[in-house]
Amino acid sequence: QKEVEQDPGPLSVPEGAIVSLNCTYSNSAFQYFMWYRQYSRKGPELLMYTYSSGNKEDGRFTAQVDKSSKYISLFIRDSQPSDSATYLCAMSRGSARQLTFGSGTQLTVLP
């Protein structure tokens, strides 16, 4: 069983839709939770970062962490075609430097 599970999609939504992306994990030692966005043929870039449980909002993006359920989510409001990319969840243990990534969800926002 993988430490981090993520539905690979692909997910296709119309412009303006609310998108929900999710990951589950098995290791309760994870404390830092990240969402990375990866455009085709590019390296991933950090989108959102959350420490422990709770919500964090940044513009159209909201990250949620529920440590009791070992479940994290990324919501995208008013989705745009420019949001079309692969979204990777990632997490780390304490001060551990390496991240454990999910397999990524491929999102397409149709104009």
Add this chain to the structure above:
Amino acid sequence: GAGVSQSPSNKVTEKGKDVELRCDPISGHTALYWYRQRLGQGLEFLIYFQGNSAPDKSGLPSDRFSAERTGESVSTLTIQRTQQEDSAVYLCASTPRGGVTGELFFGEGSRLTVL
């Protein structure tokens, strides 16, 4: 300033040959990471450098894989006697000292195809 630079961007090689992949991190970044991304899969941690020492090599899949780094500069990932299962995108990332936990700055990757 310039981002993380990786070369070659694409490499096609025959099974059994050795390959070298190069990473030039962002200037001033002290930590450097190598990850592997197989088609349709997430990023798989390979090795982490702090300066030119590698405190964590736990992700290197076999003794065919090795990496080195010169000071806080360029790193080279070497794969000896390549196998078809080595086909993947090899991503390098760097972070500054005291940077945000979990924020890695990635290059665009080196796409390796082993025939």
